[in-house]
Amino acid sequence: MTEGNGNGNGAVPAPRQDPGEVIGVRRGMFGADKGGDTSGYGGLVRTVRLPGASRRPYGGYFDEVADELEGALEEQGLVPGEVIEKTVVDRNEVTFHVAREHLLQVTRTLRDDPALRFELCTGVSGVHFPGDKGRELHAVYHLRSITHNRVIRLEVSAPDSDPHVPSVVEVYPTNDWHERETYDFFGLIFDGHPALTRIMMPDDWQGFPQRKDYPLGGIPVEYKGAQIPAPDQRRSYS
Amino acid sequence: MSTPTTHATAGIRETTEGTVYDVTGGDWDEIAAAAARSDDERIIVNMGPQHPSTHGVLRLILEIDGETVTEARCGIGYLHTGIEKNLEYRTWTQGTTFVTRMDYLTPFFNETAYCMAVEKLLGIEGDIPDRANVIRVLLMELNRISSHLVAIATGGMELGATTVMIFGFRDRELVLDLYELITGLRMNHAYIRPGGLSQDLPPGTVDALREFLKKMKKNLPEYDALCTGNPVFKARLKDIGHLDLAGCMALGATGPILRSAGLPHDLRKSDPYCGYENYDFEVPTVDTCDSYGRFLLRLEEMRQSLRIIEQCIDRLEPGPVMVGDKKIAWPAQLALGPDGLGNSLDHIKNIMGTSMEALIHHFKLVTEGFRVPPGQTYAAVESPKGELGVHAVSDGGTRPYRVHFRDPSFTNLEAMAAMCEGGQVADVIVAVASIDPVMGGVDR
Numbered sequence: 001m002t003e004g005n006g007n008g009n010g011a012v013p014a015p016r017q018d019p020g021e022v023i024g025v026r027r028g029m030f031g032a033d034k035g036g037d038t039s040g041y042g043g044l045v046r047t048v049r050l051p052g053a054s055r056r057p058y059g060g061y062f063d064e065v066a067d068e069l070e071g072a073l074e075e076q077g078l079v080p081g082e083v084i085e086k087t088v089v090d091r092n093e094v095t096f097h098v099a100r101e102h103l104l105q106v107t108r109t110l111r112d113d114p115a116l117r118f119e120l121c122t123g124v125s126g127v128h129f130p131g132d133k134g135r136e137l138h139a140v141y142h143l144r145s146i147t148h149n150r151v152i153r154l155e156v157s158a159p160d161s162d163p164h165v166p167s168v169v170e171v172y173p174t175n176d177w178h179e180r181e182t183y184d185f186f187g188l189i190f191d192g193h194p195a196l197t198r199i200m201m202p203d204d205w206q207g208f209p210q211r212k213d214y215p216l217g218g219i220p221v222e223y224k225g226a227q228i229p230a231p232d233q234r235r236s237y238s
Numbered sequence: 239m240s241t242p243t244t245h246a247t248a249g250i251r252e253t254t255e256g257t258v259y260d261v262t263g264g265d266w267d268e269i270a271a272a273a274a275r276s277d278d279e280r281i282i283v284n285m286g287p288q289h290p291s292t293h294g295v296l297r298l299i300l301e302i303d304g305e306t307v308t309e310a311r312c313g314i315g316y317l318h319t320g321i322e323k324n325l326e327y328r329t330w331t332q333g334t335t336f337v338t339r340m341d342y343l344t345p346f347f348n349e350t351a352y353c354m355a356v357e358k359l360l361g362i363e364g365d366i367p368d369r370a371n372v373i374r375v376l377l378m379e380l381n382r383i384s385s386h387l388v389a390i391a392t393g394g395m396e397l398g399a400t401t402v403m404i405f406g407f408r409d410r411e412l413v414l415d416l417y418e419l420i421t422g423l424r425m426n427h428a429y430i431r432p433g434g435l436s437q438d439l440p441p442g443t444v445d446a447l448r449e450f451l452k453k454m455k456k457n458l459p460e461y462d463a464l465c466t467g468n469p470v471f472k473a474r475l476k477d478i479g480h481l482d483l484a485g486c487m488a489l490g491a492t493g494p495i496l497r498s499a500g501l502p503h504d505l506r507k508s509d510p511y512c513g514y515e516n517y518d519f520e521v522p523t524v525d526t527c528d529s530y531g532r533f534l535l536r537l538e539e540m541r542q543s544l545r546i547i548e549q550c551i552d553r554l555e556p557g558p559v560m561v562g563d564k565k566i567a568w569p570a571q572l573a574l575g576p577d578g579l580g581n582s583l584d585h586i587k588n589i590m591g592t593s594m595e596a597l598i599h600h601f602k603l604v605t606e607g608f609r610v611p612p613g614q615t616y617a618a619v620e621s622p623k624g625e626l627g628v629h630a631v632s633d634g635g636t637r638p639y640r641v642h643f644r645d646p647s648f649t650n651l652e653a654m655a656a657m658c659e660g661g662q663v664a665d666v667i668v669a670v671a672s673i674d675p676v677m678g679g680v681d682r
Contacts, residue, residue: 023612023633024633026634026635030606031635031636046634048612048633048634048635049612050612050613050614051612051613090613090614091358091359091361091613091615093615093616095614119487120487120490120492120625121490122490122616122618122625122627122644122649123490123627123644123649125629125640125642125644126640126642127614127631127639127640128640140614140629140642142616142627142629142644144625146501146503146508149508149509151509151616151618153614153616172488172490173488173489173490174488174489174490174491174649174652175490176652177648177649177651177652178644178649181648185322198315199314199315200314200315200318200681200682201315201318202315209320209323210322210323210640216320216323216324216326216327231324231327231328232327236327236637237605237606237607237636238633238635238636238637
């Protein structure tokens with residue numbers, strides 16, 4: 001990978017990033033959820049930010065993929081800046097944040113364009129960020145190109161009030177079960193899925209278990225005479 | 239009761255006990271007779287979730303017409319234990335204890351994939367000591383052998399070939415003995431930890447490995463002798479569970495299923511991790527697209543794994559097995575006592591008797607854990623079943639914010655319908671066995 005050395009002419013400058021979106025705030029030394037912070041640092045406030053958008057050059061094959069994708073989208077009469085909200089390069093991985101209404105077209109382009117050719121979709125993973133107002137639910141896709149030996153990540157988001165994301169099953173049939181799983185656990189509705197039903201939980205289950213506001217559950221157990229609270233009721237640090 | 243009313247179809251008879259309405263026959267006779275004449279034997283059958291040939295609690299819903307399967311669907315979720323949710327309530331290190339239980343036949347792959355994701359998030363993937371990487375590769379290849387042996391053994395058992403089953407489990411026992419020697423446990427090891435390993439190999443491991451290699455080289459040809467040329471075995475497996483390359487790609491099938499369609503895709507070669515680029519091995523393929531080809535591939539992959547294990551033994555150089563960063567490395571020096579793995583007495587003496595700072599450090603790291611910078615990552619390994627991917631998200635805390643496992647069994651099982659529809663009921667068992675799904679991994 002290209003690591004910016006900073007000194008010397010011709011060195012690739014390190015990618016500059018914007019501060020990134022805030023997903024939460026931590027207080028105190030340990031982030032203890034109950035009990036006082038006796039460390040003397042109880043007043044510490046730290047903002048938690050996800051890695052922000054990167055600017056070019058992204059490094060490695062990321063620029064090539066981004067160029068090809070933007071070119072292909074322009075050919076289809078789309079404005080790349082509207083389709084790809086931002087591009088994040090972090091830890092040697094690239095993430096394209098795609099506007100949800102264009103997801104289907106982007107995945108089709110990524111699969112069919114010979115210069116891109118991402119044949120293998122490894123499914124979709126949901127993430128719930130209750131603190132990310134207006135974009136609480138994220139769907140994350142990892143695409144692998146066996147032809148070019150590349151991996152990229154697509155991320156789309158939907159607000160909690162309108163949890164709809166287009167289904168990519170018609171492009172990647174493998175996502176059938178993966179989308180059902182993400183619906184089952186996060187309540188993300190994949191429009192256009194052939195049969196979006198629960199897959200892991202019983203059909204009549206209420207609620208979406210992997211959301212952050214859904215409790216883990218569990219009951220306190222007695223061990224060697226002491227009551228051990230359920231895992232989500234224990235004192236914890238973060 | 240008033241006078242009996244007449245009905246269009248029901249016959250009425252007066253008896254000493256009262257009116258008897260006779261509803262048989264009527265104008266349905268003709269329809270009933272026509273239905274009886276039809277040869278439509280279309281029925282819907284539930285295979286499982288409690289059925290020895292469904293690899294645990296897999297429920298197959300088959301629509302069959304005579305002996306032909308016209309539609310096949312899977313019902314899964316019977317073994318869903320919420321591991322991904324549970325991870326969010328434990329520290330990053332405790333996570334290994336959970337992920338090892340996902341696909342219980344490939345614990346070291348789960349642990350390695352998870353630890354690689356955590357290490358990527360921490361930015362320490364380059365700092366893992368060589369010895370730790372060699373032992374990871376060693377254990378993964380041992381695990382590939384034990385997983386393939388179960389696939390072949392249970393597959394044989396389902397055909398009635400109980401000798402194959404006995405042989406498979408006999409040889410798997412040799413691998414499990416090695417696990418027990420190295421990690422202290424036969425399964426659910428939690429041996430691979432973020433940053434390296436929980437402990438070094440115990441004395442005598444290399445000798446045991448050499449002994450194992452010797453035995454396996456003697457035993458592996460027995461599967462060839464028993465099955466490969468066996469006409470009954472070939473008749474049952476050839477052209478069964480057909481899935482061509484286009485089908486594999488569309489359905490995201492990886493591992494032996496994809497390689498049985500002729501594509502030599504293996505993450506160990508295409509996207510090497512843990513130093514796989516330094517090992518000499520081949521990725522076998524066949525182009526039969528069927529269960530028989532997958533069986534041959536599993537046999538050949540075991541031979542290649544033995545080659546890699548031999549190279550691992552040669553590469554084992556003395557050295558640390560955990561990153562040097564004491565903010566991440568588990569502070570307790572573990573020791574194998576008579577009652578299993580635990581903190582070593584020397585360590586307990588040190589933290590309880592001599593060093594207050596060591597005690598504080600131990601307590602902080604064990605109860606609170608380490609913080610992982612915010613962000614997300616994807617780490618993938620080539621498990622015996624295909625691409626095992628881990629999508630890990632951190633919010634900068636001491637616990638995972640979200641961990642998602644892309645388990646190959648889950649994705650490969652999607653191909654069940656494509657493999658079985660149009661075939662016979664007996665072939666469903668062969669096709670499912672060639673997918674080698676493990677419900678612990680499918681349902682998580």
